[in-house]
Amino acid sequence: MDEEHEELVRKLESVSKEENPLGSAFSDILCSFKCHMERENVSVVPLLKFLKGRTSESVGSESKEFIDASNNFRENYGEMLEEHRSMVNVVDHARKQFSSFSSDEISGIADELIHHISLEEEVLYPAALAASDLIRSQTDAAIKV
Ligand SMILES: [Fe+2]
Numbered sequence: 274m275d276e277e278h279e280e281l282v283r284k285l286e287s288v289s290k291e292e293n294p295l296g297s298a299f300s301d302i303l304c305s306f307k308c309h310m311e312r313e314n315v316s317v318v319p320l321l322k323f324l325k326g327r328t329s330e331s332v333g334s335e336s337k338e339f340i341d342a343s344n345n346f347r348e349n350y351g352e353m354l355e356e357h358r359s360m361v362n363v364v365d366h367a368r369k370q371f372s373s374f375s376s377d378e379i380s381g382i383a384d385e386l387i388h389h390i391s392l393e394e395e396v397l398y399p400a401a402l403a404a405s406d407l408i409r410s411q412t413d414a415a416i417k418v
């Protein structure tokens with residue numbers, strides 16, 4: 274996820290530097306994407322790390338990092354989905370508004386962003402929610418002992 278974020282930031286930055294309305298639209302998308310990415314870095318990313326750790330070495334669900342990530346993700350889940358919708362809307366609007374959007378490079382970057390969002394909503398967010406449920410049940414069990 275980290276690598277994909279970095280790659281998308283780099284590509285969005287390249288278009289947002291263009292001094293035209295399309296560059297300005299991409300600058301808005303870039304700004305939203307960076308803020309959104311920071312939220313994912315403290316919620317989804319650690320939760321996925323927790324799941325990955327369960328398949329190799331043992332990672333304690335009681336770790337503060339994971340508990341914080343779990344709470345953070347639950348609190349912000351709805352808003353993060355709204356941020357996705359908002360980025361998709363800006364892309365759709367720009368696609369209709371600017372003829373230069375039809376270039377392979379720009380429409381390719383937009384497609385990558387949309388694909389990234391779909392992958393998160395269909396696979397990574399549900400996985401992060403499952404990790405959050407697991408952390409919750411394990412920490413609840415630990416409290417009861
Ligand atoms: Fe993301």
Ligand SMILES: [Fe+2]
Pocket residue numbers: 309313357390393
């Ligand atoms: Fe996202």
